[in-house]
Amino acid sequence: MDANRPGRALAGRDDELRRLAARLSPGAPGEGSVIVVRGQAGIGKSSLLDAALAALTDTVVCRGAGLPDEGAAASRDLLAELRRAGARVSDPDDFAAWYEDFADWAGGRSAIVFAVDDVQWCDEPTVRWLSLLARHSTRLPVRMILVRSAADGPAGAAERLADLESWYGTEVLDLGPLPAEAVASLAREAVGSEPGEAFVRHCVEQSGGNPLLLREMLDELGKVASGIAPVAGSAAGAALIHSLFAGVPDYARTVATAIAVLGGQDLSLVARLAKVPARTAGTAVELLRSQHILAVDGFSFRHDPVRDGLLDALEPAELGRWRRTAAILLSDAAGSPEEVAEHLLELAELDAWMVDLLRDAANAACDRGAPWDALRYLRPAAAARPSDGGLAIQLAETVALLEPDSGFDLLRRALELQQDPVDRARAAVKLGRAALVARRCGTAVTVLDRVLTVLGGEMDQQLRGHLEGLLCLVGIEDRDSLAKLDTRIQPRDEDGPEAVVDARHLAVCAVVAALDGTRPREAAEWAMRAIRGYTPTTDDSAVSSAVLALLLADEVDVARDELTRAVELVPAQRSEYLAFRGLLGHWCGDLATAAADAGQAYALSRRAEGRTGGVVPRIALATVAAQQGDTTKAMKLLREADSPQLWDHTVMRPWFELVDARVHWAAGDREAALKLFQRCGESLADVGIANPLLAPWWFEAACLLADEGRFDDAAELAAEGTEPASRWGTPRAIGMAKLATAVATRGHERVGLIEEAAAILAGSPARLEEALAEFHLGRALVDAGDTAAARTRLRRCVELSLRTGDRFLLRRAQRIAAEAGIPSEVTPLASLSPAERHIARLAGRGASNRVIAERLFVTVRTIETHLTSVYRKLRISGRAELAAVLGHTEERPAVLEGVR
Structure with a gap:
């Protein structure tokens, strides 16, 4: 039902109307091309849309609406409106062909607005079509306004709309309740005179500022004023309940209360709750429906304020008796624990069975992914049993899901309530896991160490090993705890990979061996055994350490698979694991995938208010942005990450300093970059990390010094890194050490040494370093006067840079080639994979996605995914530009240009 009926002014929405007008009018800025208007039923969304569209001039308006029984109705209506407006519309199933026709027509219009009401009822193909239209039309005079209810819609509607609503070009407008001034204006219209303050307050309270409920109330008042409907007492001063139930039998009101x-x-x-016969209850329900108090079907009130008014009319003690009886009846009828719990929450005192039921309700809420509801049940239960250690642990764990820092503090207090040694040890394990999320590792180390010391032999060996392994994992994450735990953390010399069985201990052995930089084979084997020895859904504490060890040992495929498993199975840590996967993508030179993972991690961390895991996503996204040449974005992210939490972090602190140095280098401040590289090395030395690959400051500083012509200083740093790199012994480490030595070398030996380094790096996952080696080799050949060989190497560097997305190195290579007068045969297609290149050529020749999918024996979705990647890599928006790029490319090769 529309909240604002024809002939009535749209009250209280002036700001929203101006905001929509600014976005929808011809010539509005390009950003915010999609506007989503959200709000509860009856809040006035459709009326606002009507008013906004009515105010448009010189605009083609195409309007549709989603229908509960027909998800494609909106797209059908929009296409019909387009035809009436004169557009030549082809088959919308082939979006590329359809969009080409539409773009030709739309380019000659001043403004086009697509408006969809009740978009939550649209099916998936319609939502996908709207999303594609929005993304491809950023250069056209197209605006889209989508209206959706905050609650209504079929299952999965919110997920279908999430991608469109979170797009950077989407602006969301949430409609809230009407302000008191607007309520007063509508009341003045209804009663024909200035309403009193008490009456306005009454209207606000009863309607909740919802225009629909307010209109209903004011209509009833209008009927009373004209004598159409009787009401006891003054309409302006009487409560809504008194008005509705005047003349209704007592038994009917009792049933309504039940x-x-x-x-x-x-x-x-x-x-049974009303204590009347079932037949009498049925008669009362029919009477309440005839009086428009209950809905036509079911047992719900037409207006929520009516239900609230009935409950408010009861004295607190009486309402408590009603609630208690209702809880008992529902429990006896095998109602769900959460359903019963809602009544128990209203009681001042809880019986023993009620506390147990609230705990069951909390478990059910957590199982369905609603820890906020679980907290509502657990807090009164914990207040009723303040000395119950198990209940205190359950409450603390639930709080930790939403606010890790607060949950950690509660777990510390709950630990003191545990009397049984085994329970105390298990609570300490939960504390350690929470510390990894809340970044309270230093405090946790102290607590866990004390528990191990005090309980001693009272724990069984398996639990003790579990706790010791977790203590070491937590200790590794805290810079100040490493020295205290040296004897616990360091694996004994006689401990080979087969001597350790606990997954956490295995992960500790793996990461210690990796950070120590001495045993890559053992580190990888320990890490793989750790992964096989635990289940992320029950305990993911070993993930980060095992993955870090695998990464440093160049076992990147296993590391990626494990992070993907953790992303899918551990929602609470999804942001951090996505960020680690982004860093892994950077490590392997896949910057496009790395940017997607790091960007999603950053978005999740920003939405998770109250959590403290935002450092890793910010550093991951800054790492990728710096490599892609976006120094402004990288610098902003690094400043966001610079916090006390970062400075306590063993691994992320030196990596932060390394990325900060890269950003300063890319921005042209080389002296600051050198100081930051040196600080990175000091941070690693402070905590005893000897692995040369964790944050290879020596390698990058040597390259920077060689660029500056300071070859002696560069050679000194290269020598400093060569010994630990040789000791670690992976192809990446050896190749980087040889490259650092080579760039610091003068004379005829320089070219041969760089060639050797490039060959070694080509056999490793180090794509970024391989491209860098080709760059230095090309530059060295230019200096040696061998332009033909330099051309081959610089072309190879550009190809690798395009594939990886390394814009910083690409610009350097372009500059060197331009200065040497070397053209390149590299085309934009060089950045594409073979599959992407083949699909791009077919699409550029006019083949539809369906035709390409049939020809290649894959799904249409696969083709769409590949083309999306192609558009991103070539920096184009769609097929029209793709055809132009391909035509230009196949006519003649592109020439390497200088930095712009």
Whole structure:
């Protein structure tokens, strides 16, 4: 039902209307091309849309609406409106062909607005079509306004719309309740005189500022004023409940109260709670429906304020009796624990069975992914049993899901309530896991160490090994704890990979061996055994350490698979694991994938208010942005990450300093970059990290010094890194050491040494370093006067840079080639994979996605995914530009240009 009927002004929405007008009018800025208007039922969304569209001039308006029984109705209506407007519309199933026709027509229009009401009822193809239209039309005079209810819609509607609503070009407008001034204006219109303050306050309270409920109330008042409907007392001063139930028999009001308490149930439960026969309850329900108090179907009130008013009319003690009886009836009827718990929450005192039921309700809420509801049940339960250690642990763990820092503090207090040694040790394990999320590792180390010391032999060996392994994992994450735990953390010399069985201990052995930089084979084997020895859904504490060890040992495929598993199975840590996967993508030279993972991690971390895991996503995204040449974005992200949490972090602190140095180098401040590289090395030395690859400051500083012509200083740093790199012994480490030595070398030996380094790096996952080696080799050949060989090497560097997305190195290579007068045969297609290149050529020749999919024996979705990647890599928006790029490319090769 529309909240604002024809002939009535749209009250209280002036700001929203101006905001929409600014976005929808011809010539509005390009950003915010999609506007989503959200709000509860009856809040006035459709009326706002009507008013906004009515104010448009010189605009083609195409309007449709989603229907509950027909998800494609909106797209059909929009296409019909386009045809009426004169557009030549082809088959929308082939979006590329359809969009080409539409773009030709739309380019000659001043403004086009697509408006969809009740978009939550649209099916997936319609939502996908709208999303594609929005993304491809950023250069056209197209605006889109989508209206959706905050609650209504089929299952999965919110997920279908999430991608479109979170797009950077989307602006979301949430409609809230009407302000008191607007309520007063509407009341003045209804009663024909200036309403009193008490009456306006009454209207606000009863309607909740919802225009629909307010209109209903004011209509009833209008009927009373004209004598159409009787009401006891003054309309302006009487409560809504008194007006509605005037003349209604007492038994009917009692049944209505029972329905209000139960929140809608079957008739037998309502009758038992009201203490009336079932037949009498049925008669009362029919009477309440005839008086428009209850909805036509079911046992819900037409307006929520009516239900609230019935409950408010009861004295607190009386309402408590109603609630207690309702809880008992629902429990006896095998109602769900959460359903019963809602009534128990209203009671001042809880019986023993009620506390147990609240705990069951909390478990059910967590199982369905609603820890906020679980907290509502656990808090009164914990207050009723303050000395119950198990209940205190359950409450603390639930709080930690939403606010890790607060949950950690609660776990510390709950630990003191545990009397049994085994329970105390298990609580300490939970504390350690929470510390990894809340970044309270230093405090946790102290607590865990004390538990191990005090309990000693009272724990069984398996639990003790579990706790010791977790203590070491937590200790590794805290810079100040490494020295204290040296004897616990360091694996004994006689401990080969087969001597350790606990997954956490295995992960500790792996990461210690990796950070120590001495045993890559053992580190990888320990890490792989750790991965096989635990389940992320029950305990993911070993993930980060095992993955770091695998990464340093160049076992990148296993590391990626494990991070993907953790991303899917550990929602609470999804942001951090996505960020680690982004860093892994950077490590392997896949910057496009790395940017996607790091960007998603950053978005998740920003939405998770109250959590403290935002450092890793910010550093990951800054790492990729710096490599892609976006120094402004990288610098902003690094400043966001610079916090006390970062400075306590063993691994991320030196990496932060390394990325900060890269950003300063890319921005042209080389002296600052050198100081930051040196600080990175000092940070690693402070905590005893000897692995040369964790944050290879020596390698990058040597390259920078060689660029500056300071070859002696560069050679000194290269020598400093060569010994630990040789000791670690992976192809990446050896190749980087040889490259650092080579760039610091003068004379005829320089070219041969760089060639050797490039060959070694080509056999490793180090794509970025391989491209860098080709760059230095090309530059060295230019200096040696061998332009033909330099051309081959610089071309190879550009190809690798395009594939990886390394814009910083690409610009350097372009500059060197331009200065040497070397053209390149590299085309834009060089950045594409073979599959992407083949699909791009077919699409550029006019083949539809369906035709390409049939020819290649894959799904249409696969083709769409590949083309999206192609558009991103070539920096184009769609097929029209793709055809132009391909035509230009196949006519003649592109020439390497200088930095712009």
